[in-house]
Amino acid sequence: MKVVILLGPPGIGKGTVGNILSKKWNAPLISMGDLLRENVKNATSVGLKAEVFMKKGELVPDDIVFEALAGRIKQKDAENGVLMDGFPRNINQAHMLENILNDNDEIVLLNLVASNETLTERLSLRRICIRCGAVYHLKNIPPKKDGLCDICGGELIQRNDDKPEVIARRLEVFRKETEPLIKYYAGKHKMVKISAEGTPEDIIRRIEELGLWG
Ligand code: AMP
Numbered sequence: 001m002k003v004v005i006l007l008g009p010p011g012i013g014k015g016t017v018g019n020i021l022s023k024k025w026n027a028p029l030i031s032m033g034d035l036l037r038e039n040v041k042n043a044t045s046v047g048l049k050a051e052v053f054m055k056k057g058e059l060v061p062d063d064i065v066f067e068a069l070a071g072r073i074k075q076k077d078a079e080n081g082v083l084m085d086g087f088p089r090n091i092n093q094a095h096m097l098e099n100i101l102n103d104n105d106e107i108v109l110l111n112l113v114a115s116n117e118t119l120t121e122r123l124s125l126r127r128i129c130i131r132c133g134a135v136y137h138l139k140n141i142p143p144k145k146d147g148l149c150d151i152c153g154g155e156l157i158q159r160n161d162d163k164p165e166v167i168a169r170r171l172e173v174f175r176k177e178t179e180p181l182i183k184y185y186a187g188k189h190k191m192v193k194i195s196a197e198g199t200p201e202d203i204i205r206r207i208e209e210l211g212l213w214g
Pocket of ligand 1: 010032033034036053054055057058059060061065085086087088089093161170
């Protein structure tokens, strides 16, 4: 099984790029943020515990995250491989992932990088569908009809944590908690640095040139 981890700060486009790659590579995208938001929306026990942290832009404690993830990676559609967005986010979670994989499973890291201006712009112009979670960008990926999802017609909203004060905290948490993962993984697994500037198509082209899948 191949596990492709999309690593990079909030707003870099992990979800957008991950969704496109998921279709091209016929492998499910496991988005930890989406999984948690779904739990919050359905007021599950995981959701109720996670919500307070998410609102503030803090990481949800590892045991809660793991409860949400448990089982997902073992499902049938993940047999040949998965793309991961937003997990692992710290070294402890990297250990958790290694513990649920087998020795011959392969981990590949796509380390996405972009300037702070690009990230802040992407986060503040991001809108998501309240119904199906599809992601838009008011300038780069606008919906066909203002305020409505192209896919399901649901209402487009701004995520609570895409407000300026929470954005700043999330970027800070990334630098402190998640960036050390790059050092942890370097030399241990295959890791490639990819510029995430430009359009989703630009980023996909850079990734496909690497011939990682198939
Ligand atoms: P994202 O959609 O990836 O930006 O995640 C939104 C929020 O969900 C984060 O700010 C965290 O509060 C929470 N979250 C997502 N993934 C994780 C994770 N692996 N560990 C802890 N918290 C997470």
